[in-house]
Amino acid sequence: MKNFEIVSKRRLAQNVHEYEIYAPLAVKHCLAGQFIILRTDEDGERVPFTICDYSRERGTVRILVQEVGYTTIKLSQMNVGDALADFTGPLGNPTDLSEFENICLVGGGIGTAVIYPQSKQLFAEGKKVDVIVGARNQSLLMYADE
Ligand SMILES: Cc1cc2nc3c(=O)[nH]c(=O)nc-3n(C[C@H](O)[C@H](O)[C@H](O)COP(=O)(O)OP(=O)(O)OC[C@H]3O[C@@H](n4cnc5c(N)ncnc54)[C@H](O)[C@@H]3O)c2cc1C
Structure with a gap:
């Protein structure tokens, strides 16, 4: 599998897609509450998305994307088997709710x-x-x- 390859793509609503991306390095350390920054291609903008789920076994990270502008529409035109130019993360602080029951x-x-x-x-x-x-x-x- 190619790095940052789209492994699955699912339409959840009009203008909203869920993508599962092969990102074996990012998935090693990611936790709930963190985000990634991706570029669709070499000339693309860097755009942040929340990590919506991950599977360390499959080496994949899932993101949920609403198409609102340039990059998100470009992403919606990519399909399973296509690879992103880069996918950087995990970024930000994980959620810490340890003191609450x-x-x-x-x-x-x-x-x-x-x-x-x-x-x-x-x-x-x-x-x-x-x-x-x-x-x-x-x-x-x-x-x-x-
Ligand atoms: C930490 C973080 C996590 C995020 N997580 C998610 C997530 O999980 N899922 C998700 O869908 N989004 C998420 N976002 C938001 C996401 O990053 C933005 O929706 C994305 O950057 C849009 O990029 P774009 O290139 O598609 O849109 P752009 O082309 O940059 O457009 C963005 C907005 O600006 C408007 N706009 C663009 N150009 C102009 C102009 N010339 N004049 C006036 N208005 C204009 C567009 O209509 C649109 O509403 C997150 C953002 C942050 C900071």
């Missing part, structure tokens, strides 16, 4: 990207977690089943 995570629309890995991590730590997701309309509700 009962936690309610609230996310709206594309903001669900950050609370999905947080909820998985907190459940795994045995915390009591409630999750509320909202959106402008039903078609923009992300990860309601997950």
Whole structure:
């Protein structure tokens, strides 16, 4: 597999796609709450996206992207098997909720990207977690089943 190859791509709503990217180095150390910066091609802009999920076994990181402008539209035109020019991370500080036992995570629309890995991590730590997701309309509700 090529570095930064798109392993899977899924349309979640009009103008929102989820991408699974092969990034074996970034996935080694990433944690919930962190983000990556990618470039689609050599001349592209560097654009940040939240790490929405990851699999150390598969060597992949998932991101959820809303198409709003130049790079996100360019990304939406790429397909499985295409590779990004670069994918840098993990960046930022992981979420630290270790002092709390009962936690309610609230996310709206594309903001669900950050609370999905947080909820998985907190459940795994045995915390009591409630999750509320909202959106402008039903078609923009992300990860309601997950
Ligand atoms: C830490 C971090 C994490 C993020 N995580 C996510 C995530 O998980 N998912 C996600 O979808 N987004 C996320 N974002 C936001 C994402 O980085 C931006 O949506 C992205 O940079 C847009 O890039 P673009 O090139 O597609 O848009 P651009 O072309 O840069 O356009 C961005 C906005 O500016 C407007 N615009 C562009 N040019 C002009 C102009 N000349 N005049 C007026 N308005 C203009 C566009 O209409 C658009 O609304 C995150 C941002 C940060 C900082």
